[in-house]
Amino acid sequence: MIKGKFIDNLPKVYGIYTGGFLVFIILMAIAEQAGMTAKMIGIFFVAFTVAIYAIIGYLSRTIQVDAYYVAGRQVPTVFNGMATAADWMSGASFVAMAGGIYFKGYGYMALLVGWTGGYVLVASLLAPYLRKFGCYTVPDFIGTRYGGNVARLSAVLVLTVASFTYVTAQINATGTIASVALDIPFGIAVYVGLASILLCSMLGGMRAVTWTQVAQYIVLIIAYLLPVFWISNKMGAGVFPHLMLADEVARIGELESQFGLGTVKNSAADLATVPKGLAGITKAHAEVNTTPWKFISLAVCMMAGTASLPHVMMRYFTTPSVKAARRSVGWSLFFIFLLYCSAPMLATLSKLSLMDPTLPTGIIGKSIAEVQAIDWYQNWNQANLMFISDFNGNGTLELNEFFMGGKAVVLATPEIAGLPYVISGLVAAGGMAAAMSTADGLVLAIANALSHDLYYKIIDPKAETAKRLIVARVLLVIIGFAGATIAALEIQGILGSVIWAFDFAMSGLFFPLVLGVWWKRANAQGAVAGMLLGLASGTAYLVWVRTGGAGFWGVTQLTFGIVGSLVSLISMIVVSLITKAPDSATQKMVDEVRVPSGKTVLGKQH
Amino acid sequence: MSKQQQHWEKTRNLLFITLAIWFVFSIGIFFFGAEMEASSIRPFGYPLSYYMTCQGSLGIFVILIFWFAGRQEKIDEEFGFTEREDD
Numbered sequence: 001m002i003k004g005k006f007i008d009n010l011p012k013v014y015g016i017y018t019g020g021f022l023v024f025i026i027l028m029a030i031a032e033q034a035g036m037t038a039k040m041i042g043i044f045f046v047a048f049t050v051a052i053y054a055i056i057g058y059l060s061r062t063i064q065v066d067a068y069y070v071a072g073r074q075v076p077t078v079f080n081g082m083a084t085a086a087d088w089m090s091g092a093s094f095v096a097m098a099g100g101i102y103f104k105g106y107g108y109m110a111l112l113v114g115w116t117g118g119y120v121l122v123a124s125l126l127a128p129y130l131r132k133f134g135c136y137t138v139p140d141f142i143g144t145r146y147g148g149n150v151a152r153l154s155a156v157l158v159l160t161v162a163s164f165t166y167v168t169a170q171i172n173a174t175g176t177i178a179s180v181a182l183d184i185p186f187g188i189a190v191y192v193g194l195a196s197i198l199l200c201s202m203l204g205g206m207r208a209v210t211w212t213q214v215a216q217y218i219v220l221i222i223a224y225l226l227p228v229f230w231i232s233n234k235m236g237a238g239v240f241p242h243l244m245l246a247d248e249v250a251r252i253g254e255l256e257s258q259f260g261l262g263t264v265k266n267s268a269a270d271l272a273t274v275p276k277g278l279a280g281i282t283k284a285h286a287e288v289n290t291t292p293w294k295f296i297s298l299a300v301c302m303m304a305g306t307a308s309l310p311h312v313m314m315r316y317f318t319t320p321s322v323k324a325a326r327r328s329v330g331w332s333l334f335f336i337f338l339l340y341c342s343a344p345m346l347a348t349l350s351k352l353s354l355m356d357p358t359l360p361t362g363i364i365g366k367s368i369a370e371v372q373a374i375d376w377y378q379n380w381n382q383a384n385l386m387f388i389s390d391f392n393g394n395g396t397l398e399l400n401e402f403f404m405g406g407k408a409v410v411l412a413t414p415e416i417a418g419l420p421y422v423i424s425g426l427v428a429a430g431g432m433a434a435a436m437s438t439a440d441g442l443v444l445a446i447a448n449a450l451s452h453d454l455y456y457k458i459i460d461p462k463a464e465t466a467k468r469l470i471v472a473r474v475l476l477v478i479i480g481f482a483g484a485t486i487a488a489l490e491i492q493g494i495l496g497s498v499i500w501a502f503d504f505a506m507s508g509l510f511f512p513l514v515l516g517v518w519w520k521r522a523n524a525q526g527a528v529a530g531m532l533l534g535l536a537s538g539t540a541y542l543v544w545v546r547t548g549g550a551g552f553w554g555v556t557q558l559t560f561g562i563v564g565s566l567v568s569l570i571s572m573i574v575v576s577l578i579t580k581a582p583d584s585a586t587q588k589m590v591d592e593v594r595v596p597s598g599k600t601v602l603g604k605q606h
Numbered sequence: 607m608s609k610q611q612q613h614w615e616k617t618r619n620l621l622f623i624t625l626a627i628w629f630v631f632s633i634g635i636f637f638f639g640a641e642m643e644a645s646s647i648r649p650f651g652y653p654l655s656y657y658m659t660c661q662g663s664l665g666i667f668v669i670l671i672f673w674f675a676g677r678q679e680k681i682d683e684e685f686g687f688t689e690r691e692d693d
Contacts, residue, residue, distance in 0.1 A: 106639070109659035116664045117632035123671045124624045128678075242661065246651025286656040288639040295636050303632060321689045323679060330671040337664050344660040594614055595687040 060204035068205030081331025086217035091173025091435035099406030107290035118306025123329035131325035134600025158508030166501035173435035223430020259399035305502025507538030507564025526576025538564020
């Protein structure tokens, strides 16, 4: 039917889609000139893009197991790269990252290095081998490689803890954007976000998620790059910002010392009046402002976490071959690179727009009353994302008197830099795409692990295809609702939860996965010990530090994966060595996995 | 040594080279953040520390993965372990 044809026509289909989206942006720009209100433009952008994803989701519906779990293993290399990039880049990457760089500078950029360097581990240590294995889910690999339900269950446990921590953050992000763009309360917006997420994944599983993720990547990358290039050119900073902002970076350094960054400090009483979650610039823009260990430990956690997060790994199960899986990792990172190398540029442009008194957009040094009268200031102040206060009473806005929420850097910069509102609408749609695509991947990873590994492999191995797929879908809805309910409580900020998810995944899964391929002697007992003790010690360390514990080795609540994974590695090796070596069938299986040719270890349908 | 063992040995060596390069650009150079900042090497005019975190290391990772994939394909071909197209 569409299948063969659809795959062959992918470049054409997505080419038309991209063209259509650009036409839509132009139409919106014309509508804005014709007097359409900002609010309507926002609604149109979010509603239109979400409707398209839902249609793709519906068209990709399936009743076949391998289409539902691994998209029929026929996703071409480059498209899988795009889908992985969307899967990977979450609300945190899109909305929060530039903000983090804006406020924290160099120390924060450890995340950029960590979130890209991890792909080298994925490509060289894991993805091709897991693809050869032919599993549907990550626990499927653990369960078959090590043998036994205990190993499988432990993997399901780690996967659920890590992915669930992550998914609440993403549903939170969809809720935040939907509530701003559609102007509805956050508590309701969370469920609107959830409904859109489920529309994309429920009927077609992995197949539907794959094709919506490609569509979402196209929206989010246009939405991120267009403002960066536009602002840079408008400001006269450079036609190609990535290579031409050196003067601007240096200029920010000058302005920082001119405005007394680091010398003028706010009193605690003054800071208490600043709304929660907003921050001022306290760190220099391009200076090395952290210790090597702090930088490196955060980067290491993000890299090992990348290689252990199931929603990324399972994307490489969908390629047609081992070779394609390997190349696909390269494409994924290329598409991620496009956005990540732009985030620091956006932070630079945003900061300079606000700070430089010689630019028409600069607000530092203007009178307080003048800034308070600016339209965008009033809007974002109302949304609780911006705040100014005349602490020293001189009537002029100083650098230390301006506060902003991390999200505002991406969401508000187009407006601050004086771009038409249509760009802000586009950015909202991009943020929504980023958060939705990641949430989709995560909800599906959890639901698939529970339906395939827990229900089908352990509880009812005789279940028929139809029943398996119904169970998978019911679980998808339940997990989505659970995630939305917790997201509505707003326990932890978006970025914090995301970083925790990496640490959880690294604590429990990194070594059991890697050693499963690279160390034949690793056995079930060792793997179970590695997963459970790793997860338990990582969690214990997190709780300890959170409740006032001092910690050791400079490991913080953001890098507890270092403790967890070390415990995991040591316990896995020790327990493996004091128990029996895996039988010859398992050893042979590992040999099979190590060569690309021949049949997969697990059958096409299992 | 069997064909399979030889193949695995070459694969493992490639892994070590790949991970060594990865280590240098993801961990190694960041021991020297302050030195990089003071360095007179300024790609496109940016301070070296800033450039490596924004683009340098990231770009190297992209190239490294494609290079690794190409090398691994050669190794697989050499030992006849390449997949058939219709697999």
